[in-house]
Amino acid sequence: MKDLFAKIYRDKGPLGKWADQAEGYFVFPKLEGQISNRMQFQGREVITWSINDYLGLANNPEVRKADEEAVKKWGSAYPMGARMMSGHTSLHEQLQEELADFVSKESAYVLNFGYQGILSTIDALVSKDDVIVYDVDAHACIIDGVRLHIGKRFTYKHNDLDSIELNLARAEKIAEQTGGGVLLISEGVFGMRGEQGKLKEIVELKQKYNFRLLVDDAHGFGTLGKTGAGAGEEQGVQDDIDVYFATFAKSMASTGAFIAADKEIIDYLKYNLRSQMFAKSLQMSLVEGALKRLELMRNSTAFKDKLWENVNALQNGLKENGFDIGTTTSCVTPVYLKGSIPEAMALVKDLRENHGIFCSIVVYPVIPKGLILLRMIPTATHTMEDIDLTLKAFSAIRERLENGTYKKLSQAIMEEMDK
Numbered sequence: 001m002k003d004l005f006a007k008i009y010r011d012k013g014p015l016g017k018w019a020d021q022a023e024g025y026f027v028f029p030k031l032e033g034q035i036s037n038r039m040q041f042q043g044r045e046v047i048t049w050s051i052n053d054y055l056g057l058a059n060n061p062e063v064r065k066a067d068e069e070a071v072k073k074w075g076s077a078y079p080m081g082a083r084m085m086s087g088h089t090s091l092h093e094q095l096q097e098e099l100a101d102f103v104s105k106e107s108a109y110v111l112n113f114g115y116q117g118i119l120s121t122i123d124a125l126v127s128k129d130d131v132i133v134y135d136v137d138a139h140a141c142i143i144d145g146v147r148l149h150i151g152k153r154f155t156y157k158h159n160d161l162d163s164i165e166l167n168l169a170r171a172e173k174i175a176e177q178t179g180g181g182v183l184l185i186s187e188g189v190f191g192m193r194g195e196q197g198k199l200k201e202i203v204e205l206k207q208k209y210n211f212r213l214l215v216d217d218a219h220g221f222g223t224l225g226k227t228g229a230g231a232g233e234e235q236g237v238q239d240d241i242d243v244y245f246a247t248f249a250k251s252m253a254s255t256g257a258f259i260a261a262d263k264e265i266i267d268y269l270k271y272n273l274r275s276q277m278f279a280k281s282l283q284m285s286l287v288e289g290a291l292k293r294l295e296l297m298r299n300s301t302a303f304k305d306k307l308w309e310n311v312n313a314l315q316n317g318l319k320e321n322g323f324d325i326g327t328t329t330s331c332v333t334p335v336y337l338k339g340s341i342p343e344a345m346a347l348v349k350d351l352r353e354n355h356g357i358f359c360s361i362v363v364y365p366v367i368p369k370g371l372i373l374l375r376m377i378p379t380a381t382h383t384m385e386d387i388d389l390t391l392k393a394f395s396a397i398r399e400r401l402e403n404g405t406y407k408k409l410s411q412a413i414m415e416e417m418d419k
Contacts, residue, residue, distance in 0.1 A: 013366045017365070018341070026345055026361060034059050035253070035405040039380040047386045049359035050375040054223050055303035057293050057379035058253035066292035067285065074284040083270075085365055087281025102298060103221075103240050103246070105230045105260035109270045112282050114247030114257040118216055119388060120146035120275035121245060122185070124268075125214065126151065129180030131171035133211070135159065135197070137190055142216060151180065156189075157199050159207075177289055177409040182210065188217030188231030189224070190363065192375065194328030196220070196231050203240040212242040222251025223331050228304050240415075248286075252293045256282050271412055277353055305379040307331060310387065314378050317391045323398070335394065339401055342410030344372040347397050350406070356391035 012019065015027070024030070031048065035058040039048045048284060057063050077123040079087040092110055096246045098109035104275045111117030122145030132146055132153040146153050152174050156161035164184075186197035202213060217230040225233030230246065232238035243265060248256040259269060270276070297303065318325050324336040339347065341363045351357045362373035373395075400406055 020080065022345065026348060029358075030315055031358070037379065037383065037386055039358070041352060044353075044356060046352060046356045046358040047382075047390060049333075049357070049378070049390070051254045051379065051380050052250045052377055053381070054153040054251045054307055054377070055253070057296065057303065057308070058252070059381075060296065061297065063253070063289065064290055067289045068181070070285040070288035071288060074288070075339035076283060077282050077286045078284060079264065081281060082277060082279060083281045084277055089281075089284065089287070089292070091284060091287045092282070095287055095294070098291065098298075099258050100260050102227070102294060104233070104242060104339055105262070107263040107276060108258050108260040108283055109273075109276075110287070111257040111273075111276060112411055113255065113275075114218060114245075114249055115144075116246050116259040116275040116279075117247075117259070117273075118142060119148070120273045121243065121269065122146060122183075123148045123274065124272040125212075126183055126244070129175070129178035131175050131178075131180060131182050131183060132185065133167045133171050134185040135187065135190075137193070137387065138185060138187060139191060139216065139218075142185055142187075146185075151178070152243055158193075159195060161198065161201055164198075164311055165205065165209075168205065169175065170210070174208055181212065181213060184211045185214045185216070185254055188220035189330040191219050191279050191332060192366070192373070193326055194219075194330045194332030195326070196329045199231055199241070200235040200237050203237045210284070213240070214243040215241045216245045217361070218247045218250055219330060219332060220244075221246035221305060223307060226301075228301065238294070243377065248290055248293075251297070252290060254289055254293065255286055256290060276396065285307050292318065303380050307378065310378045310382045311382065312338065313374065313384060314382075314387050314390070316374065316386060316392070322336050323393060331378055333378060334374065335374040336403060337372040337374070337398065338370060338392070339372045339406065340370070340410065343401065343406040345405040346409040347401055349372075350397055350400065355389075355396065357390055358392045 038045055048215055079089055081087040097110045099377040113285055118141045126149050130151050134146060134155060135158055136155040137158040154167040154170055156167045175182050186200045187200060189196055220231035222228045222344055224231050232241045242261060244260045258273060315325055315333055326334050326336060344361055344363050348361045357396055360375040362375055367373050
């Protein structure tokens with residue numbers, strides 16, 4: 001019999017094998033200072049493009065004041081206990097009612113965390129006789145939720161309507177045999193590529209197939225739609241989304257999440273979501289803070305308007321300078337370049353050290369080998385100066401990538417790894 005840890009000693013995984021060279025700089029970096037368009041990284045000021053504070057609410061004076069007063073009033077512990085036992089309050093109910101109204105749903109339920117919330121929602125919605133159909137590019141939290149399902153599940157090609165139809169037809173045949181139903185899962189905005197899910201087209205398929213639609217709109221909530229209610233509002237199909245999910249970790253600049261649907265569905269879920277039934281209630285300070293954030297979002301579109309002014313300036317500037325930003329239809333701004341992982345490391349170090357630009361780097365196995373993805377998140381706090389400096393920096397690093405400078409620099413990284 002092998003030692004359980006033998007595989008860990010032998011293989012650190014596709015990302016873990018780079019830990020000695022990458023940790024503390026390329027992965028697990030330490031950004032310091034107030035959350036803003038400019039922060040500190042290893043003692044230098046950098047323009048930050050990796051903070052999901054879309055609407056700039058993290059350091060909004062009204063939000064900071066509300067957070068401070070809530071902590072003074074409630075501390076960081078109250079309420080103690082799970083919602084079903086001792087952690088339920090009128091403020092949780094108020095937040096739920098206001099969230100439901102904001103996203104045009106009959107009812108809503110506040111969750112402690114986004115990741116565990118969507119995972120547990122999937123688990124609660126399906127039984128062994130049901131079939132799940134979901135996008136192959138779904139976020140890890142969706143994939144982990146699907147893994148809990150002991151029934152059949154099928155992936156469809158990313159945003160591919162023919163593939164969606166093919167798998168819905170397969171799912172229907174199986175569900176007819178088992179006596180179950182079909183759950184289709186899409187994201188409102190796919191956080192890596194920035195593409196919106198084809199919600200309008202998926203909803204139209206309800207005329208042909210019998211399924212329910214769950215949408216994870218973490219990146220769409222607050223950023224898309226006339227009022228900011230998300231991708232469903234943007235595409236005119238919010239009413240046809242059966243279960244709507246969003247997190248507080250993006251536009252709301254906080255911790256927590258919620259699901260929204262018809263009252264009967266929410267009543268069922270709140271009695272069957274294991275991650276909520278057996279976990280401590282969301283702290284009151286976070287609940288009050290969420291109410292203030294939602295109030296600001298509901299009363300004005302100014303935050304969203306400023307965000308999109310910056311998004312358009314950045315994305316248009318990148319395209320005008322010949323950069324490949326894929327097919328994003330959201331604030332998420334991917335920049336695709338060709339190169340190896342060591343070249344990516346050299347490139348990002350140049351961006352941070354010599355140009356004062358901090359953005360996330362994504363490489364294989366998250367994306368195909370030979371590609372480098374620089375993922376940028378514009379926010380309402382960025383300035384036109386930030387954007388102009390970033391465009392100049394990107395032109396400079398592209399030239400060094402293409403003329404082989406980073407390849408030479410990356411050889412030193414490889415030599416160090418071989419020691």
